[in-house]
Amino acid sequence: MKVNFKNKSALDQFKLEKYKRGLKTSKKRSYIVQYFLAADRHYSIEELYDELRAEHPRIGYSTVYRTMKLLTECGLASERNFADGVARFEPIHRTHHHDHLICTGCGKIIEFTNRNIERLQQTIARKYKFVTASHKLELYGLCAACQKKKRKNS
Amino acid sequence: MKVNFKNKSALDQFKLEKYKRGLKTSKKRSYIVQYFLAADRHYSIEELYDELRAEHPRIGYSTVYRTMKLLTECGLASERNFADGVARFEPIHRTHHHDHLICTGCGKIIEFTNRNIERLQQTIARKYKFVTASHKLELYGLCAACQKKKRKNS
DNA sequence: GTGAAAATGAAAGTCAATTTCAAAAATAAG
DNA sequence: CTTATTTTTGAAATTGACTTTCATTTTCAC
Ligand SMILES: [Mn+2]
Ligand SMILES: [Mn+2]
Ligand SMILES: [Zn+2]
Ligand SMILES: [Zn+2]
Numbered sequence: 001m002k003v004n005f006k007n008k009s010a011l012d013q014f015k016l017e018k019y020k021r022g023l024k025t026s027k028k029r030s031y032i033v034q035y036f037l038a039a040d041r042h043y044s045i046e047e048l049y050d051e052l053r054a055e056h057p058r059i060g061y062s063t064v065y066r067t068m069k070l071l072t073e074c075g076l077a078s079e080r081n082f083a084d085g086v087a088r089f090e091p092i093h094r095t096h097h098h099d100h101l102i103c104t105g106c107g108k109i110i111e112f113t114n115r116n117i118e119r120l121q122q123t124i125a126r127k128y129k130f131v132t133a134s135h136k137l138e139l140y141g142l143c144a145a146c147q148k149k150k151r152k153n154s
Numbered sequence: 155m156k157v158n159f160k161n162k163s164a165l166d167q168f169k170l171e172k173y174k175r176g177l178k179t180s181k182k183r184s185y186i187v188q189y190f191l192a193a194d195r196h197y198s199i200e201e202l203y204d205e206l207r208a209e210h211p212r213i214g215y216s217t218v219y220r221t222m223k224l225l226t227e228c229g230l231a232s233e234r235n236f237a238d239g240v241a242r243f244e245p246i247h248r249t250h251h252h253d254h255l256i257c258t259g260c261g262k263i264i265e266f267t268n269r270n271i272e273r274l275q276q277t278i279a280r281k282y283k284f285v286t287a288s289h290k291l292e293l294y295g296l297c298a299a300c301q302k303k304k305r306k307n308s
Numbered sequence: 309g310t311g312a313a314a315a316t317g318a319a320a321g322t323c324a325a326t327t328t329c330a331a332a333a334a335t336a337a338g
Numbered sequence: 339c340t341t342a343t344t345t346t347t348g349a350a351a352t353t354g355a356c357t358t359t360c361a362t363t364t365t366c367a368c
Binding site: 176180182183215217 | 313314315316317318
């Protein structure tokens with residue numbers, strides 16, 4: 001049976017994926033999925049775990065970890081590895097590639113897309129006869145607020 | 155005393171840095187430095203350690219590790235963190251920023267620079283009022299050889 | 309040479325990520 | 339509604355790359 005995801009919500013899509021894998025539905029996992037997908041952040045497991053525990057103190061770290069991995073496999077989350085060495089996950093609401101500006105002062109993350117950069121990347125790949133599968137573009141620096149803060153303290 | 159590095163070899167520069175820090179010269183460290191700087195690769199500690207041991211079996215992992223950190227502090231090496239989760243070091247022969255194309259099949263790494271991309275990055279940073287300190291641009295895919303290999307096996 | 313100071317390396321410690329496994333929860337079968 | 343089967347859970351153990359420790363060895367200034 002072919003499945004049309006076009007009219008499915010992300011959560012439904014997740015249930016469907018689970019069904020196809022012979023998974024069972026659990027209260028805790030559903031809560032994690034719903035909470036994560038509703039947010040619009042780049043969560044580390046730890047951060048997500050801490051927030052979830054406020055409401056659901058019996059959720060374990062492993063469950064959060066495994067749920068994020070599941071969502072990533074299902075294509076509902078994307079795992080990001082920025083320079084701080086902690087994996088972060090963001091929901092994929094509508095497939096829509098983007099790159100990141102990251103403030104090394106406060107951790108603020110801004111997303112951007114730039115068609116010209118993407119094009120130039122392809123030109124480079126072609127030049128070296130590579131077929132690219134993915135790329136990573138991250139700009140690290142200080143956001144406006146952190147620049148101001150820094151000026152004050154010096 | 156101000157030091158002019160312009161006419162110094164990288165190794166001399168290293169000795170100078172060591173001197174300024176009150177370090178002593180050791181046979182093993184010198185060998186590691188000389189071997190590493192002569193190569194033109196992106197070495198992981200492990201890889202470098204294994205190669206060095208072929209000639210100098212008494213060199214320890216810690217010494218290789220510490221020497222690479224030293225070189226990085228001295229500005230003679232640059233630490234890179236690609237997607238495989240293992241830190242790599244490359245000599246900085248002439249200060250010269252570049253980005254990387256990485257083959258996920260064989261590990262081959264190609265360096266490139268692109269002024270237009272750099273410029274566009276600055277435009278983006280400006281747009282969001284960021285002051286960037288560094289950036290990371292990595293293109294992952296298959297090199298020509300690995301594409302061929304893949305076609306054969308399918 | 310001698311002694312103070314730095315370098316070394318085996319082993320231990322870190323830290324996030326990942327796996328294990330016995331108990332709990334969900335679902336299928338009766 | 340039971341009972342049986344399968345999946346899920348979480349505390350604890352393990353992993354793997356990195357980093358530090360500390361007793362011993364090497365370097366080097368005198
Ligand atoms: Mn994002
Ligand atoms: Mn390079
Ligand atoms: Zn900031
Ligand atoms: Zn290749």
